[in-house]
Amino acid sequence: MALPKQHGQRAPTIYDVARSAGVSHQSVSRMLNGETVRPLTRSRIEAAITELDYRPNPTARALATSVSYRLGALVYELQELGPSQIAQGAADQARAAGYLLDIVALNPRDDASIAHAIELLDQQHLAGILALAPTQRLVDALQTVDYRIPVYIDSEPLFDGTAATETLNTTGTRLALDHLVGLGHSRIFHISGPPEWISARNRLAAYRGYVADHGLPAFEPVYGDWTAASGFEAAARISRDAGITAVFVSNDQMAMGALRAFSEAGIRVPEQLSVVSFDDVPESGFTIPPLTTVRLDFAEQGRLAVERLVAMIRNDPEPPLPERPRVSLVVRQSTAAAPPV
Incomplete structure (x- = not known):
């Protein structure tokens, strides 16, 4: 686990990340700049970034490469556990991939709130947008906008029995x-x-x-x-x-x-x-x-959504879903055998 940096302690650099990951600093630079690296190399670099609490300077990188390292996120009801954990998972995954996540909250039941939130995301300065869409109203509104950058809408289809x-x-x-x-x-x-x-x-x-x-x-x-x-x-x-x-x-x-x-x-x-x-x-x-x-696992939902958005930005294949079950039943004391008729 990364320890908090003490006052005056030198912030880690890409050379520290490279040394910890056992790769070249050029590989770290390529990954942070959105270029394709081998999956094993990416995994080792991301682990080193988390361990060292490395924080790339997105402004300097954007000036040097003309590439944005900011993601926009449309979120909702952050006072509730599920949405807040999804947003936290998304932010953690964005940071591990070398991006900052700008969060804009909205009311997914209200057309004016949805329109205002979409307008707040300055697409010219973002690498991509993650939209957490719990209602069909929000999904429909997002699909009417002409985006110039990748957008990942984290929603689900309406179940029709198939x-x-x-x-x-x-x-x-x-x-x-x-x-x-x-x-x-x-x-x-x-x-x-x-x-x-x-x-x-x-x-x-x-x-x-x-x-x-x-x-x-x-x-x-x-x-x-x-x-x-x-x-x-x-x-x-x-x-x-x-x-x-x-x-x-x-x-x-x-x-x-x-x-x-x-x-x-x-x-x-x-x-x-x-x-x-x-x-x-x-x-x-x-x-x-x-x-x-x-x-x-709400945090996992946020992480997976950002993984897919980053893959879209980098033109990489869509990452596979985890092989383990992602939903389970926790049996406690509120259920028991049906009472006799």
């Missing part, structure tokens, strides 16, 4: 529902996220497809807005007479609100009602009871 539109959200939904069905639950309710959010729509579509495929009763969902307050309100609207024994909630924050609503209504979780949710935020292990939830 393999081509499978995403981590649809895979995670099935993991959650498989878990509940394995515990004997057949009447499963869904608290959905806001319908304009692509991830919420895909989780809902996967839920509907799953219950249809398994011959389970389908319940019309109640929608929340990702907040605990909306989860509390949504849970209070679930019919007590429908024989529901499990609830799949579209994110952990809403599930936390739902847990309080069930507690205040005298419904014991998981003895009378199982609850499973999505995201695995740090607080999900400390609710009463701790939440069973689908884990997503």
Whole structure:
């Protein structure tokens, strides 16, 4: 781990990076200037950059090469864990690749906010743009702009039941529902996220497809807005007479609100009602009871998005996805066997 530099300590140079990586300083310079180097060499240089906390001077490099080393990033809701971790992962990967990441926040529900944020990104001084697009409204707006630099839109297709539109959200939904069905639950309710959010729509579509495929009763969902307050309100609207024994909630924050609503209504979780949710935020292990939830690696999402943007800038092949599973189920105490009828 790189230690913080003391006052007056010399900042590392490309020669230090080259020595640490066991390569020539010309190789370091070529990689930092966006030229193609061997994958193993790039990996060793990036590791040395991180270890030494090397920070290239983007202004000097831009003047010397007439190439920009700044990336623009359109982000949203940085007060929330998922978006903030995605942005942090993106910033870390950009720095490792020798770029600075300029962040512009927007409201993905608001056309004026989207238009203003796009205008703020001065494309003439950027090497590329990363757009985190959680809503179709934002995707559509981005696709109408005539860009002169590479743009990577980090979004997902709307799930239509085919393999081509499978995403981590649809895979995670099935993991959650498989878990509940394995515990004997057949009447499963869904608290959905806001319908304009692509991830919420895909989780809902996967839920509907799953219950249809398994011959389970389908319940019309109640929608929340990702907040605990909306989860509390949504849970209070679930019919007590429908024989529901499990609830799949579209994110952990809403599930936390739902847990309080069930507690205040005298419904014991998981003895009378199982609850499973999505995201695995740090607080999900400390609710009463701790939440069973689908884990997503948000920081990895940001890193992968920047890897793809940098590959576009350098005209390199698209990097492969990690071979290990990128979504998993964390089983805790909010789920149990279905109660006897």
